[in-house]
Amino acid sequence: MTNSSNAITSVPSDVATIGMGEPYALIAEFETVQEVLKAAEQIRDAGYMSWDVHSPIPIHHINHAMGLRPTILPWITLVHGIAGGVFGLVLTWWMNATTVPGISPSVQGYEFLVSGKPIYSWQANIPIIFETTVLFAAIGTLLGLLGLNKLPMLYNPLARSRRFLRSTADRFMIVIEAEDPEFDLARTTSLLRAQHPTAIELVTE
Amino acid sequence: MSSISIANGSHDSTIEHRAPAAQGTQWDQQLNDPRHRVPLVLGNHDFTTVTDLVAGIALGRTPRMWYVAMSISLTLLSLLLVTVGYLLVTGVGVWGNNNTVSWGFPIINFVFWVGIGHAGTLISAILFLLRQNWRTGINRFAEAMTIFAVCCAAIFPGLHVGRIWLAYWLLPYPNELAMWPQARSPLLWDVFAVGTYATVSLLFWYMGMIPDLATLRDRATRRGSQWVYGVLSLGWNGSSRHWMRFEKAYLLLAALATPLVLSVHSVVSFDFATSQVPGWHTTIFPPYFVAGAVFGGFAMVLTLSIPCREWFGLKDLITHRHIENMAKVMLGTGLIVSYAYSIEFFTAWYSMQSYEQFVFMNRPLGPYAWAFWTMVTCNVIAPQAIWFPAVRKRVWAIFIVAMFVNVGMWFERFVIVVTSLHEDFLPSSWAMFNPTWVDYGMFLGSFGLFFTLFLLFCRFLPMVAIAEVKTVMPQAHAAEYPIKYDYQPSSDTPKELQRGHWFT
Numbered sequence: 001m002t003n004s005s006n007a008i009t010s011v012p013s014d015v016a017t018i019g020m021g022e023p024y025a026l027i028a029e030f031e032t033v034q035e036v037l038k039a040a041e042q043i044r045d046a047g048y049m050s051w052d053v054h055s056p057i058p059i060h061h062i063n064h065a066m067g068l069r070p071t072i073l074p075w076i077t078l079v080h081g082i083a084g085g086v087f088g089l090v091l092t093w094w095m096n097a098t099t100v101p102g103i104s105p106s107v108q109g110y111e112f113l114v115s116g117k118p119i120y121s122w123q124a125n126i127p128i129i130f131e132t133t134v135l136f137a138a139i140g141t142l143l144g145l146l147g148l149n150k151l152p153m154l155y156n157p158l159a160r161s162r163r164f165l166r167s168t169a170d171r172f173m174i175v176i177e178a179e180d181p182e183f184d185l186a187r188t189t190s191l192l193r194a195q196h197p198t199a200i201e202l203v204t205e
Numbered sequence: 206m207s208s209i210s211i212a213n214g215s216h217d218s219t220i221e222h223r224a225p226a227a228q229g230t231q232w233d234q235q236l237n238d239p240r241h242r243v244p245l246v247l248g249n250h251d252f253t254t255v256t257d258l259v260a261g262i263a264l265g266r267t268p269r270m271w272y273v274a275m276s277i278s279l280t281l282l283s284l285l286l287v288t289v290g291y292l293l294v295t296g297v298g299v300w301g302n303n304n305t306v307s308w309g310f311p312i313i314n315f316v317f318w319v320g321i322g323h324a325g326t327l328i329s330a331i332l333f334l335l336r337q338n339w340r341t342g343i344n345r346f347a348e349a350m351t352i353f354a355v356c357c358a359a360i361f362p363g364l365h366v367g368r369i370w371l372a373y374w375l376l377p378y379p380n381e382l383a384m385w386p387q388a389r390s391p392l393l394w395d396v397f398a399v400g401t402y403a404t405v406s407l408l409f410w411y412m413g414m415i416p417d418l419a420t421l422r423d424r425a426t427r428r429g430s431q432w433v434y435g436v437l438s439l440g441w442n443g444s445s446r447h448w449m450r451f452e453k454a455y456l457l458l459a460a461l462a463t464p465l466v467l468s469v470h471s472v473v474s475f476d477f478a479t480s481q482v483p484g485w486h487t488t489i490f491p492p493y494f495v496a497g498a499v500f501g502g503f504a505m506v507l508t509l510s511i512p513c514r515e516w517f518g519l520k521d522l523i524t525h526r527h528i529e530n531m532a533k534v535m536l537g538t539g540l541i542v543s544y545a546y547s548i549e550f551f552t553a554w555y556s557m558q559s560y561e562q563f564v565f566m567n568r569p570l571g572p573y574a575w576a577f578w579t580m581v582t583c584n585v586i587a588p589q590a591i592w593f594p595a596v597r598k599r600v601w602a603i604f605i606v607a608m609f610v611n612v613g614m615w616f617e618r619f620v621i622v623v624t625s626l627h628e629d630f631l632p633s634s635w636a637m638f639n640p641t642w643v644d645y646g647m648f649l650g651s652f653g654l655f656f657t658l659f660l661l662f663c664r665f666l667p668m669v670a671i672a673e674v675k676t677v678m679p680q681a682h683a684a685e686y687p688i689k690y691d692y693q694p695s696s697d698t699p700k701e702l703q704r705g706h707w708f709t
Contacts, residue, residue, distance in 0.1 A: 034683040056252060056420070057675045058448035060682065071450045077457045095377055095385035107379040114389060127394035127472055131401040134465045138405040138458055142412055145454040146439065149447045153440030165423035167443045168416065169260075170252035 011202055012189050019204035023178040024157045026188055027164055028197035029171050033059055036172035039195035040065035043174060046191055050180035054158075054167035073144050080140025081133050088132030092125040161203050231525035232598050245339055245677045248521035252675050255522070259417075259671045260424050262517050263664070270516055271664060278656035285650025288643050289364065297367050299643045305636035306626045310644040311365040312476075313618040314651060316494075318358035319399065319473055320614065322406070323466055323495070324502025325351030329409060330462035333455070339530055341673040342523045345417075346513065346662070347506050348410040353658040354505070355403045357651040362395075391475035398472035405465055409458045415441050416451070417667035470494040477621065484564040484625030487552065493545035500538035500584070501614030503531050507607035511600055513663065522669050525600060532591045532603045535610060539588035542617075546585065564625055572637065573624045580620050583613025 011017050015026075030036040033055075040053050044067045053062055062068075096112040097120035111119045122129075146152070158164045158175060167173040174197070176188055185202075192200055235243045246255065292299050302309040325347040332340040363372050375396045377386050386393045418438035425431045441447065471491035478490040507528065514523040553565035568577045587609035596602045628635045662668070675681055 032683070033681060037683050053445040054443040055445060055448065056256070056416075056443060057672050057681050058452050059445060062445045063449055066445060068446060068449055071453050073450050073453045074457060077461075081461075091377060092388040096388045105383045106381050108383060109385060110383070112385070112387060112389075114387070117389075121389075124389040127391075127468070127475075128388055128397045130464075130468060131394075131397040134461050134468075135401040135404060138408050138461050141454050141457045141461070142408050145412065145450050148450050149444075151439045151441065151447075153442075154436070156440060156442055158442065159423075168420040168423045168441070169256040173443075 011185065014193075015189055015200045015202050017202045017204065018161045019157075021204040023185060024203045024205045025175050025177045026183075026185075026192060027158065027161055027201045027203060028174045028192040028195065029163055029166075029199045029201075030174070030195075030197050031171065033172065035196070036174065037061060037065045039174055039192075039197070042191065042195055043176065046182065048176055048180050048182050050177040050183075052175050054164070054173040054175060056168055056170060056172075059172075071148065073141065073148060076144035076148075077137050077141045080144075081137035083140075084136025085129055085133040087136065088129035089122070089125070091132070092128050093120055096120070157203055157205055161201050163199060163201055164203075231520070235524060235526040237594075243526050245342065245524070245526075246522055246674060247524050250521055250678065251680055252678070255674055255678070256420060256424070256671055258518070258522070259667055259669045259674075260421055262519075262668055263421055263666060264425055264430065267664060268516065271660060275657070275660050278653050278660055281650055281653025282657050283650075283653070284646050285360075285653050288646040288650055289360070292364060292643060292647075293369065297365070299641060301638055301640040301644050303636055303638070305629075305634050306623055306638040308365075308622050308626060309638055310640055310648060311361040313615070313622050314648050315358050315361040315365075316473055316618045316622075317501070317615050318354045318361075318651065318655075319402075320470060320494070320498035320501045320618075321505045322351040322354040322358070322402070322502065323470060323498035324506050325349070325354075326402075326406060326409075326462050326466040327499050327502065328506070329413070330459040330466060333459045334463060338677045339527055341670055341677050342527050343506065343510055343531070343669075344673065345410075345413070345670040346509065346659075346668050348406065348413070349659065349662045349666070350502075350505060350509060351406045352403070352410055353655050353662075354502075355399065355406065356658065357655050359399065359403070360651060360654075361647075391472065391479050394472045395476055398469045402465060402469045405458070405462055409462055412451075412454060412458065413670060413673070414667060415439060416443070416672040417670060419443070420671055421667060467495055470498040477625075482625050482629055483558070483560040484568075484621070486561075487549065489545055489548060489552070493542070493549075496538045496541035496545065497614060497617060500535060500542050501610060501617075503535040503538065504607040504610035504614065507531050507535065507603060508611060509659065511604045511607075513668070517663065517668065519669060522674055528600050528603055529597050532597055532606070535607065536588050536591040539584060539610070543585045546581070560630060563628070567628055568620060568624050571624065571628070573620065573627070576616050576620050577624070580613050580616040583609040584617060587613065 028039070030039060036053055036055070037059065040062065043051055044065065053059070053066060055062075059065075063070075094109040096109065098109050099111060100108065113119065117124075163171075164173055164175075174192065174195075176183060176192070178185075182188075189200060231247060234247060250258075300309055300311065302311070325344075328340050328347040329344045329351075332344075363369055366372050366375070374384070375386065375393070377388075386396075415438055418434050419441035422431055422434035422438050425434055471494065474490035474494035477485035478487060480486060510523055510531070511528060514520050514528075550565050553561045556562070568574070587606055590596045590602070590606050596606070623638045627638055
């Protein structure tokens with residue numbers, strides 16, 4: 001951090017420090033959903049951007065308390081679903097209903113005449129089109145989720161805090177990262193302290 | 206049935222201390238009164254103890270009963286390996302299938318196993334969309350059951366194609382043979398339906414498990430466990446931004462899986478219904494098969510959950526009410542199945558089609574009457590016991606009913622496949638079906654595969670959806686915030702406070 005007031009020497013005495021490097025983030029631990037929601041509203045109103053609430057469960061209304069916008073994930077699912085539907089349609093048509101002259105026989109489809117029925121009837125291909133739609137949409141949803149969440153993330157400096165590990169079990173953590181333009185070690189610490197957390201920790205890089 | 210200590214020391218004693226607060230049996234604590242919400246987690250649990258309880262199973266010592274169960278499963282699994290190996294080196298002639306009954310055990314077992322999977326998806330997807338919060342206790346291992354059942358199912362048609370080393374011909378891929386699958390055949394629909402079903406079920410199961418794997422990672426003390434759970438959990442850290450997208454993704458996958466699960470057994474039923482064979486060529490098959498699948502699947506979930514909650518000490522999370530609810534779903538779908546059985550007879554009579562009428566006289570009165578009446582006893586008569594509170598009050602009575610249904614649903618497929626085929630249009634080609642030891646061995650062996658996978662899952666993965674169970678506990682809700690289920694910012698949130706990147 002360029003800001004000299006964020007030097008690690010200025011850590012208040014009641015804040016445990018993990019590691020010796022530059023400040024990475026401040027962690028404040030809360031015990032109940034109610035407390036963390038109230039605290040999140042204060043952090044939101046103080047104008048922080050690079051911060052998060054870590055919890056073992058999805059908290060109702062945390063999006064309001066943090067001021068989060070809804071995710072674009074459904075649109076990713078929709079685009080993949082449409083792609084899957086088109087894929088199924090083209091696949092069935094290519095395999096059984098068309099011959100394109102001049103193409104290598106290994107990729108060439110052919111008109112498959114069955115009992116004098118129409119060469120291509122989309123109704124008979126609905127099952128396959130439906131399945132590819134669902135398949136693509138589901139894969140797109142998972143990849144979209146991981147992509148938007150920037151996962152996999154195989155190293156997280158926060159995990160060096162033993163206390164932070166409880167955020168996947170039974171505690172709620174507010175984490176404000178040092179890269180936030182509003183971040184100032186003394187000011188941010190006192191803001192967090194004002195929310196009455198059970199503990200505050202500083203994690204360094 | 207005595208409960209087996211998970212031998213993790215700390216949490217066992219914690220629960221002992223908390224348990225006495227409960228009054229009477231679980232049946233007494235969870236009144237059948239629709240005006241009151243029944244607590245879904247009993248025994249004074251909080252987030253800490255729920256985490257301890259479930260993570261303790263995966264991270265603690267292996268219960269002795271697990272080894273006993275595993276050795277039985279591995280014995281059965283070796284039976285599968287032996288019979289499949291014997292079939293591969295000899296040929297499909299080792300089965301009892303003959304020219305008349307060309308679909309014998311392989312297809313019966315395929316439909317049986319695929320059907321079982323349906324309950325898992327119903328619990329994870331349809332009950333989620335219907336906001337049935339009690340599903341949280343059972344959905345994880347019901348989904349696991351789905352995946353393992355589909356694994357078992359996939360073996361049989363794979364072998365039934367005859368030359369399993371060419372089974373990849375089922376897939377549409379560009380090839381030098383200039384050969385494509387027939388996209389208007391229900392058998393190809395089946396490839397797509399079951400393939401998609403297996404993939405989506407696996408995705409759904411895995412995605413739902415990521416937060417719980419992170420919980421195990423953060424609580425593991427051994428380096429190896431930390432590493433394995435760490436890789437599997439993909440760095441999940443409980444971020445609320447992540448949770449928000451996670452919940453949306455969960456909703457989307459549930460919405461995708463719901464029509465999917467209805468389509469899978471419908472497509473399986475098309476394998477029969479689009480043929481000309483009397484007894485198969487009926488329009489009732491898709492809904493009848495789907496209801497039957499859910500019916501048989503819930504019986505299997507009960508078969509697994511009743512012993513598991515005893516052995517792994519999960520009675521506070523998978524309560525009597527969970528078992529009772531599943532029994533009621535089983536009764537409801539059982540009634541649909543019973544209706545389908547009777548309407549088939551009506552349709553055969555009403556059709557005035559002699560072949561159709563013959564098949565439906567042949568079922569209850571012909572040489573396979575024993576199979577038909579076994580089916581009726583197990584699927585129509587046995588579930589009626591669930592009507593009585595005296596039965597629902599006793600978990601092990603429900604277990605017995607579920608065992609009847611397991612047997613009955615296998616016989617349903619036997620009746621559909623064998624009685625329709627063995628005497629159809631030409632009396633000259635009538636034949637009886639005699640299963641061989643390979644048929645029996647392979648069927649028993651498939652249970653070995655199923656239970657082996659399931660026991661590995663119980664031992665090493667979070668058997669109950671820890672995070673989801675926590676969301677239905679009172680601790681998950683802030684007193685001043687009403688419970689709502691969407692993630693749209695409320696209208697009074699100022700624009701400048703609706704923060705985030707341009708994409709979120």
